[in-house]
Amino acid sequence: MKAELIIKSKLLYLIANIKMMKKMPFKLIMRSMLLIGAAFIFHGFALHSRSKLTVKVTNIDNTNGVIEIGLYNDKEAFPTPNKQYKKVRKKIFSNKLVYTFDDLPHGKYAIAIYHDENKDNKCNRNLFGVPTEAYAFSRNFRPWLSAPDFNDCSVGVYKDKTITIKMVY
Numbered sequence: 344m345k346a347e348l349i350i351k352s353k354l355l356y357l358i359a360n361i362k363m364m365k366k367m368p369f370k371l372i373m374r375s376m377l378l379i380g381a382a383f384i385f386h387g388f389a390l391h392s393r394s395k396l397t398v399k400v401t402n403i404d405n406t407n408g409v410i411e412i413g414l415y416n417d418k419e420a421f422p423t424p425n426k427q428y429k430k431v432r433k434k435i436f437s438n439k440l441v442y443t444f445d446d447l448p449h450g451k452y453a454i455a456i457y458h459d460e461n462k463d464n465k466c467n468r469n470l471f472g473v474p475t476e477a478y479a480f481s482r483n484f485r486p487w488l489s490a491p492d493f494n495d496c497s498v499g500v501y502k503d504k505t506i507t508i509k510m511v512y
Contacts, residue, residue: 393446396498397505400440400456404477404512408460409433410440415453418493422455422480424465432459453496454481456508477512485511 400410413427420426433440435458457466458477467475480486480496498506 392449392501394449394500395443395445395503396447396452396500397441397443397503398454398456399505399507400442400479400510401438401507402510402512403435403438403440403458404510405460406435406437408435408458408462410435411457411459411466412442413455414444415455415493416450418453418497421453421493421496422490427455428452447500449501451493451497451499452481453491453493453498454506454508455496456480456510458510477510479508479510481506481508483507483509 396414398412400412403410409432411430411432413422413424414429415421415426416428417426420428429444431442431444433442456479457474459466460476461467466478469475480491481498482496484491484495486495498504
């Protein structure tokens with residue numbers, strides 16, 4: 344952010360002093376513009392960096408229903424259903440499943456997974472709120488008596504990354 348402010352202030356200074364630029368040597372003007380342009384290009388690449396997150400789900404007990412993978416980038420939303428950044432539901436063909444989230448902006452993410460065996464589009468729970476369908480969280484975090492916190496499950500995605508998550512039955 345500091346570099347961006349410096350670049351913007353230099354650009355504004357140059358624009359504000361256009362009359363002065365007419366008196367400056369051509370080489371100095373071109374060198375300044377080249378540096379400012381290079382800084383904007385470099386800064387743009389840094390802002391728009393994207394990566395892939397591959398999720399390997401293991402220990403799937405059976406092929407009934409589907410696996411729902413919820414990807415969260417907001418600690419306030421995690422792990423609330425229907426507040427995911429991205430969500431995917433995949434048919435199960437074996438005791439493992441692999442899915443890749445493409446084109447993710449660099450940052451921290453947390454994953455909540457459940458095995459929707461009866462395909463009712465929700466993670467069924469008992470009277471105490473404990474899931475009756477298999478579930479799992481990134482970093483293989485196992486919550487005790489409450490829903491997990493985003494920080495307990497978050498993983499940094501700053502380059503292509505693969506994580507493995509084991510289902511809990």
